[in-house]
Amino acid sequence: MHGASNGPRGHLGLTVLAGLTTACGLASLWAIFVHAPVELQMGIVQKIFYFHVPSAYSVYVSVVVCVSGGVMYLWKRGPKWDALAVAGAEAALFFCLMVIITGPLWGARAWGTFWVWDPRLTTFLLASLIYTSVVVLRSIGGAGEAEKRFAAGLAVIGMPVLYITHLSVQLWRGQHPTVITGRGGGLHPDMVPALVLSFIFFTLLTALMIWARARAELTRHELEELEGQAAELGILEDA
């Protein structure tokens, strides 16, 4: 009982995507450390920017996937939507941790401090805690229907918080800079290829992580169904 994502074609697609992601990752590292120049005022630590900003973008993408899966699960109840929600939540947590680790390391040099209770940082930390709760709930709460629905609802609640994070630099004064703006961004032209490659790499990486995790979750769902059948037949203790 394998779906398209778990069959041989799904495995091939995942392998191709993994290869593309690896190649793009290596290219972006080359662009960051070889092609892009060192920034005048911050020095070499500015290169954290090329992973920090795409990580934040990946958080948004992952949250959209998680919320979409959660909403569809609340509506239609299919295992594939639940798998998508779980995969999106875990990817969102991964990239949230990336942002929270790389940002303070950059801030230690750029601002002279690891952390400030800036509106963007504070709201992002809140959103991170919400998606941490979603992942923890699904990991230790079991696969019961109530847990799935509660986690889906929690994921939906986290999305407005993330949207507020995105708007925070425009709504409130703070220390977090806005480098990429509607006017094109304050980047030296030689820095643009590194940033573009990083964005492509993180897009592919997000897709790969979500696909692989959803595939694993569908396999786990299949296992639970087989365990249910074995229990009904009374042969689970022999299994």
Added chain:
Amino acid sequence: MISTCRAALRALTLALTLLFSVGVVAPAFAQDEGTTEEEDVAESRATSFQAVSGPTREAMPGGPLLLGAYGAFMVMLLGYVVYLGRLQTTSAREVARLGAILDAHAKASPAPADSAPPE
């Protein structure tokens, strides 16, 4: 499967601890008020101004910070890939094993009698 869940739980507990630690420890780093020399308690005043010795901003070398950021990314990515690989492998193995057991049980079970026995 249980050991994988436990490992995931440990990892997530660590992540939660890290996140909460940022909230707890951050105020200690948020404000750098400089250093003060030892003074007699009676002589120190809340309104006195002390000169800050050394730079007013943290003088942290950028190289280790950069290595730390990219290193953390690589380590976390590798850890997640290992976790996913083990989850998928364990689940797929259990599916195959249970599937084989159920197939064997289906073949071994007698077929239900649909027609009346001959007289």
